[in-house]
Amino acid sequence: MLRVGGLTPLSSTDWPGQLSAVVFCQGCPWRCGYCHNPGLIPAQAASEIAWDEVMALLRRRQGLLDAVVFSGGEPTLQAALPDAMRDVRALGFKIGLHTGGMYAKRLAEVLPLVDWVGLDVKAPFAGYAGITGVEGSGTRALEGLEQVLASGVDHEVRTTVHPELLHDDALAALARDLAARGVKRYVVQAFRPQGCEDAALRASGTRTRALQDTSLAFAGLFEDFSVRG
Numbered sequence: 001m002l003r004v005g006g007l008t009p010l011s012s013t014d015w016p017g018q019l020s021a022v023v024f025c026q027g028c029p030w031r032c033g034y035c036h037n038p039g040l041i042p043a044q045a046a047s048e049i050a051w052d053e054v055m056a057l058l059r060r061r062q063g064l065l066d067a068v069v070f071s072g073g074e075p076t077l078q079a080a081l082p083d084a085m086r087d088v089r090a091l092g093f094k095i096g097l098h099t100g101g102m103y104a105k106r107l108a109e110v111l112p113l114v115d116w117v118g119l120d121v122k123a124p125f126a127g128y129a130g131i132t133g134v135e136g137s138g139t140r141a142l143e144g145l146e147q148v149l150a151s152g153v154d155h156e157v158r159t160t161v162h163p164e165l166l167h168d169d170a171l172a173a174l175a176r177d178l179a180a181r182g183v184k185r186y187v188v189q190a191f192r193p194q195g196c197e198d199a200a201l202r203a204s205g206t207r208t209r210a211l212q213d214t215s216l217a218f219a220g221l222f223e224d225f226s227v228r229g
């Protein structure tokens, strides 16, 4: 059964344009300092929600919601994800997926079940470990990006920017690289201090205004570009 660490019954932001329930999958192999859901990082947690409970809530929401988004943590960590998606699709919901793209085999398995992907790209691929704390994470993330682009599944690529972890020149290099690889829809989102356990990163604050200025420089690279947060 899918290990679920949290459930949001109604969201209009996790899949823009869709009214969704959000299933927060337990477990993530990376250790991003800015993570705003650190309680979802351990593979197991005491406060998990039984999959039967999730399905019971979704049955009550049939006709009221468009979609269910599998978020995390990292949903593709779990072998139970494809069956969970089939369960939800059988209720008539569209399926969204938030992922860092690091489990290629499982991503390949679930992409045919998914209507939309929100793919997190954290940094230039050569500098990924500076964010995730895991060597080799950039190689895996790049493979995930290539899978999503090749799949034809509707998607957005997004990058969370903390001013101490991703400098302007790195962000600009990343944007150029993503455009060259064929990314059409790109969202830059400001770090949110809520939930982050690193006091120094929280204190560094956000810089939405500066992001908007910086981002104007490469907005023309994409068919659809926005700053969020």
Ligand code: SF4
Binding pocket: 028, 029, 030, 031, 032, 034, 035, 036, 037, 038, 040, 041, 072, 073, 074, 100
């Ligand atoms: S990949 Fe996402 S869930 Fe995992 S540690 Fe990083 S921000 Fe948190």
